[in-house]
Amino acid sequence: xxxxxxxxxxxxxxxxxxxxxxxxxxxxxxxxxxxxxxxxxxxxxxxxxxxxxxxxxxxxxxxxxxxxxxxxxxxxxxxxxxxxxxxxxxxxxxxxxxxxxxxxxxxxxxxxxxxxxxxxxxxxxxxxxxxxxxxxxxxxxxxxxxxxxxxxxxxxxxxxxxxxxxxxxxxxxxxxxxxxxxxxxxxxxxxxxxxxxxxxxxxxxxxxxxxxxxxxxxxxxxxxxxxxxxxxxxxxxxxxxxxxxxxxxxx
Amino acid sequence: xxxxxxxxxxxxxxxxxxxxxxxxxxxxxxxxxxxxxxxxxxxxxxxxxxxxxxxxxxxxxxxxxxxxxxxxxxxxxxxxxxxxxxxxxxxxxxxxxxxxxxxxxxxxxxxxxxxxxxxxxxxxxxxxxxxxxxxxxxxxxxxxxxxxxxxxxxxxxxxxxxxxxxxxxxxxxxxxxxxxxxxxxxxxxxxxxxxxxxxxxxxxxxxxxxxxxxxxxxxxxxxxxxxxxxxxxxxxxxxxxxxxxxxxxxxxxxxxxxxxxxxxxxxxxxxxxxxxxxxxxxxxxxxxxxxxxxxxxxxxxxxxxxxxxxxxxxxxxxxxxxxxxxxxxxxxxxxxxxxxxxxxxxxxxxxxxxxxxxxxxxxxxxxxxxxxxxxxxxxxxxxxxxxxxxxxxxxxxxxxxxxxxxxxxxxxxxxxxxxxxxxxxxxxxxxxxxxxxxxxxxxxxxxxxxxxxxxxxxxxxxxxxxxxxxxxxxxxxxx
Numbered sequence: 001x002x003x004x005x006x007x008x009x010x011x012x013x014x015x016x017x018x019x020x021x022x023x024x025x026x027x028x029x030x031x032x033x034x035x036x037x038x039x040x041x042x043x044x045x046x047x048x049x050x051x052x053x054x055x056x057x058x059x060x061x062x063x064x065x066x067x068x069x070x071x072x073x074x075x076x077x078x079x080x081x082x083x084x085x086x087x088x089x090x091x092x093x094x095x096x097x098x099x100x101x102x103x104x105x106x107x108x109x110x111x112x113x114x115x116x117x118x119x120x121x122x123x124x125x126x127x128x129x130x131x132x133x134x135x136x137x138x139x140x141x142x143x144x145x146x147x148x149x150x151x152x153x154x155x156x157x158x159x160x161x162x163x164x165x166x167x168x169x170x171x172x173x174x175x176x177x178x179x180x181x182x183x184x185x186x187x188x189x190x191x192x193x194x195x196x197x198x199x200x201x202x203x204x205x206x207x208x209x210x211x212x213x214x215x216x217x218x219x220x221x222x223x224x225x226x227x228x229x230x231x232x233x234x235x236x237x238x239x240x241x242x243x244x245x246x247x248x249x250x251x
Numbered sequence: 252x253x254x255x256x257x258x259x260x261x262x263x264x265x266x267x268x269x270x271x272x273x274x275x276x277x278x279x280x281x282x283x284x285x286x287x288x289x290x291x292x293x294x295x296x297x298x299x300x301x302x303x304x305x306x307x308x309x310x311x312x313x314x315x316x317x318x319x320x321x322x323x324x325x326x327x328x329x330x331x332x333x334x335x336x337x338x339x340x341x342x343x344x345x346x347x348x349x350x351x352x353x354x355x356x357x358x359x360x361x362x363x364x365x366x367x368x369x370x371x372x373x374x375x376x377x378x379x380x381x382x383x384x385x386x387x388x389x390x391x392x393x394x395x396x397x398x399x400x401x402x403x404x405x406x407x408x409x410x411x412x413x414x415x416x417x418x419x420x421x422x423x424x425x426x427x428x429x430x431x432x433x434x435x436x437x438x439x440x441x442x443x444x445x446x447x448x449x450x451x452x453x454x455x456x457x458x459x460x461x462x463x464x465x466x467x468x469x470x471x472x473x474x475x476x477x478x479x480x481x482x483x484x485x486x487x488x489x490x491x492x493x494x495x496x497x498x499x500x501x502x503x504x505x506x507x508x509x510x511x512x513x514x515x516x517x518x519x520x521x522x523x524x525x526x527x528x529x530x531x532x533x534x535x536x537x538x539x540x541x542x543x544x545x546x547x548x549x550x551x552x553x554x555x556x557x558x559x560x561x562x563x564x565x566x567x568x569x570x571x572x573x574x575x576x577x578x579x580x581x582x583x584x585x586x587x588x589x590x591x592x593x594x595x596x597x598x599x600x601x602x603x604x605x606x607x608x609x610x611x612x613x614x615x616x617x618x619x620x621x622x623x624x625x626x627x628x629x630x631x632x633x634x635x636x637x638x639x640x641x642x643x644x645x646x647x648x649x650x651x652x653x654x655x656x657x658x659x660x661x662x663x664x665x666x667x668x669x670x671x672x673x674x675x676x677x678x679x680x681x682x683x684x685x686x687x688x689x690x691x692x693x694x695x696x697x698x699x700x701x702x703x704x705x706x707x708x709x710x711x712x713x714x715x716x717x718x719x720x721x722x723x724x725x726x727x728x729x730x
Contacts, residue, residue: 125356143364147354153398154350158576164554165576168569169630170590190575193616201351208308208344208422209412210368212336220363220376 005048005117009229010127011134016236017118021111023240029251030099033106035243040113043235050120062112066105073101099251124149130223132216140213147202151195158194162187257327258283259420259452260307265321267302267311267477276302278478279321282471286419289446289453291485293460294473296649300456303473304422307454308342309333326419340369343413347425347647349405353397358389358408361397365412383415386448388441401540403434407441414449423455427462428647431540431675432717435462442466458649460488461678461720490720491650493657493682499531500685505669506551506567506638511560513550520546523560524695526688528638533660533670534698535680538690539715544673547690548640551671564638568631572643574623578615583607583626586615593633604666605629620648621655628663638669645676657683681705681719689714 005013024033044050074093082096125146132142166186167173173183260283267277276299284290292300305311309330312319323330325338346352355361359380366376384390389411392400397408406426413421423442427435443466446453457463460470465487472481510523521543528534536544549555551562552569571577580586587598587607602608605625610618615626624644631639644656653676660670660683671688674680680687680701687704689696691714704710711718 125360143354150354150356150398161571161573162576164549165569165571166579168552168554169577169579170634171579186579189616190573190578193575194573198348198351201346201348202354204305204310204314205344205346205352205409206354207310207314207336208339208346209365210336210339210416211364212368214336216367216370218367218370218373218376220360220367220373222373 002047003049004228004232005044005121007228008121008232009134009223009225010122010130011223012225012229012233013118013122014127014131016233017114020114020236020240023244024107024110027244027247028100028103029247030102030106031250032243032247033103033110035246036239037106037110037113039239039243040110040117043239044113044117047232048117048121050117055116055120058116059109059112062108065112066108069108070101070105073097073104077101126223129219129221133219133223134225136215138213139211139216143206143211147199147206151198151202154198155191155195158191159187162190258324259286259326260284260454261322261324261327263322265306265319265323267299267306267320268318270316270318274476276317276477277306277473278476280473280477280479281321282479282482284420284452284454286452287450288469289455289467289485290469290471291455291457291460291463291467292471292473293457294480295475296458296651298473298475299477300473301424302477304344304424304454304456306330307420308344308422309335309338336368340416341418342420342422343416343418344422344424345406345409345413345426347428349402349409349429352405352409352412356396356398358384358392358395358397358411361408361412362415365415369416379415379417383411386414387411387445401434402430403438406430406438410442410445414445414451418451420452420454423453423457425456425458427457427459431646431715432462432677433675433715435459436717439463439466461490463487490678491653493654493679494661496661496682498685499664499667501530501667503530504528504563505530505532506562506564506671508551509561509563511547511550511562512558513546513555514558515546515555519693520550520555521690521693521695524690525560526695526698528669528671528686530637530667530669531664532685533664533672533683534686534688535684535701536671536673536688536690537675537677537680537714537716538696539692542690542714543693544690545642548642548671548673552636552640566634566636567638567640568628568634568636570624570627570631570639570641570644572646574620574627575616577627577630578623581614582612583615583618583629584611586626587629587633589630590634592635598633601629601633604662605632621652621659624656625659628659632668637667638671639663640671640673642673643675644672645674645679653679675716677705677711677716677719 024036074097075091077097077100080096082094084092085095085098086093128142128145131137132139173180263281264279265277266275266279268275280303292303294300302311306323311317325333326341353361355364362380362383363376366379371379384393387407387410389407397405400408427438430438439462467485470483470485471479474480504527507527509525512523513520536547538544546555548569550557552567554569578586579589587601602611605628607625607629610622615623628639645653648656664670684701687699687701689699705718708718
C-alpha cells in the first residue's frame with residue numbers, strides 16, 4: 001500500500017475526475033461503468049490509505065440510490081424495444097432495459113466512488129493552492145474560498161448559539177422535517193447578518209496585508225507537478241480507455 | 252534610534268466624506284507623526300477615528316469611493332501616488348476582531364500568505380518566518396491551527412503577520428476590543444517590548460485608554476464632528492467613572508440554586524453548586540475562559556439540561572453577547588409580544604419603561620447595539636423572566652456603551668429585576684455588582700460580597716481577573 005494518490009497533484013486529479021465523468025456519460029452499456037468502477041476500487045486499494053469504514057458509510061446513500069435507479073429503470077423505463085428476457089409481477093423486462101438499468105446503476109456507483117476517491121485523498125487547502133498555481137484560478141477566488149473555509153466552524157458555532165437563544169424564546173421547531181427546514185430561515189437571517197460583517201473585516205485584513213488579487217509569482221509551498229502525476233494520470237486514462245473499449249466489445 | 256529626518260505621516264487639512272453622507276466624517280485634520288512615535292487617536296464612537304486610520308493604510312478611499320480633500324503624505328509622498336498594496340508593506344495594520352483576520356489554517360501558512368502578497372522571493376521566506384516568530388515569541392505556534400488559539404494569541408499572530416512585512420509604521424485598530432482585561436494588559440506589555448526592540452512607529456485607535464497605562468507618548472483627540480480638538484502628550488487615563496449607586500436588594504429570593512450540575516456528552520461541565528440571588532440584586536459571574544461560565548448561564552435559563560440539582564425561580568431570561576440572536580420578528584413591538592404571555596397593556600407599559608417607544612415599529616436588526624439589548628431584555632421581561640442572565644455584555648464596548656448598559660441595569664434593578672452578568676470587566680463589575688460569583692475549572696469558588704473581592708488580590712489573580720482601578724476608592728477613607 002502506498003500513498004501515491006494522496007500525493008498526486010490535486011489539479012491533475014481533479015481533471016482526471018472531470019474527464020472520466022464526461023467520458024462515461026457517453027457509454028450506455030453496463031460493462032464500461034462496471035469495469036471502471038472495479039478498476040477504481042483496485043487503484044484506490046493499492047495506491048491510497050483511505051479509511052474504508054468511512055468510505056463504506058459515505059457510499060451507503062449512493063448505493064441505495066443505485067439500487068433505486070436499477071428498480072425504477074426496470075419498472076418504469078420507456079419501452080425502447082428489444083426482446084423480452086423475463087417477467088415478474090406482471091412486468092416484462094426487455095434485454096435493452098436490463099442493460100440500461102445496470103448501466104445506470106454502475107454509473108452511479110462509479111461516479112460516487114470517483115468523487116469519494118478525490119474527496120478522501122485530497123487536502124482542501126492543497127487543492128485550492130494547486131488550482132491557483134496550476135490551473136491559474138484567480139487568487140481573489142482562491143483566497144475567498146479559503147476565508148469561507150476558515151469561517152465554517154465559526155458559523156457553525158453561531159448557528160448553535162442562535163438556535164439555543166431562539167428555543168428559549170419559545171420557538172417551536174416543529175415535529176416534521178419540512179417544518180424544521182422552513183424554520184432554518186429564522187436562523188439564517190441573524191447568522192448572515194453577522195457573516196457579512198465578518199466577511200468585510202476579513203477582506204480589510206487581507207488587503208491591509210498587501211493582498212491585491214493580482215496573480216502571484218512566488219509561493220512558499222509550491223504544489224509540485226511532476227512525472228509521477230502524469231504517470232498516475234496516464235494510469236487513469238488507461239483504465240478509462242480500457243473499460244470503454246472492453247465495454248463496447250462486451251456490450 | 253533612527254535619526255528623525257522627515258515625518259512618516261503628514262496630514263494637512265485632510266477632510267473626508269462618504270459619498271452617501273451629507274456631512275463630512277473628518278474635518279480639516281492636520282498633524283505630523285514622526286518615526287518611532289507612539290500615537291493614539293481618541294474620541295467618541297463614530298467620530299471618524301477608524302476612518303482616519305483607514306486613510307493612513309489606504310483601505311480608504313478606494314474601498315468606499317469616499318471623497319478626500321487636503322494633503323495626505325505618507326513617507327513624504329502623496330498618498331494617492333502609492334500603488335494598491337504598495338503602501339501596506341510599510342504601513343501594516345492589526346484589526347480588532349480576532350476571528351476575522353485570517354484566511355489560512357495555520358500560523359505558518361498565514362505568515363506565508365502575507366509574504367506571497369508582497370512578493371518576497373521564496374528563498375527569503377523561511378528566514379523571515381523564523382525571524383518574526385522569534386521576535387514575537389510565537390516559535391511554539393508555528394504549525395498551530397489559528398482557530399484553536401485564544402483571542403489574545405490570535406491578536407499576537409495578527410501582529411506577527413503585520414511585522415513580517417518589516418513595516419515602518421504599525422496601525423492598531425482597537426486591538427484590545429475583544430479581549431478580557433487580563434489578556435489585554437499582557438498584550439500591551441508585549442507590544443511595549445516589541446516597539447522597544449524594533450523602533451516602530453505606532454498609531455492606534457482605542458477607546459479603552461485606561462488599559463494602556465503609559466504605553467503612548469502622544470494623544471490626538473478627535474471631536475464628535477470629526478475635527479481635531481487636541482494634540483498633546485499622553486497621560487495614563489483613569490477607568491470610566493460610573494455613578495455611585497445605593498443597593499436595591501430586597502428581602503425575597505429571586506433565584507435559588509441547589510447543587511446544580513451539568514453533564515454534556517458524559518463530561519461534567521461544572522460540579523454541583525448552590526447559591527441564592529435576591530430580587531434587585533446584581534451579581535457578576537467571573538472566572539477564566541473555559542471555566543464553565545457560559546454553560547452555567549445556559550443551564551440556569553434552561554438551554555442546557557441539568558443533570559442534577561434544582562433551580563427555583565419564577566423565570567430566568569438570557570441575553571447572549573449578540574442580542575440579535577434572540578430576534579424572530581420584524582418589529583420591536585412584535586418582538587416583545589412574540590411569546591403571547593404578556594397582555595397588550597403590559598407590553599405598552601414595558602415599552603414605556605424600557606424607553607422603546609420611538610423604535611417600536613423599527614426592525615430589531617436596524618436599531619443600535621444598546622437598543623438591541625433593551626429589546627432583548629424587554630422580550631425576556633414580557634416572557635415573565637424577571638431574572639436576567641447576560642453573557643459578556645461588556646465585551647467590545649466603548650465608554651458610552653458601558654454607561655448605557657450600566658444605566659439600563661440600574662433602572663431594571665430598582666424595579667426589582669435580578670441580574671447575573673458574565674463579564675471580565677472588573678471596573679464595570681465594581682460599579683454595577685452587589686455580589687461576585689467566582690468559578691474556575693468547572694468548580695464554584697463561591698459567592699462573595701463585591702467589596703470583599705476587590706481587595707483580595709490573590710483570589711482575583713487565581714481567577715485571571717485584574718482588580719478594578721481605584722478599588723479602594725469606594726471604601727470610606729480612614730480620617
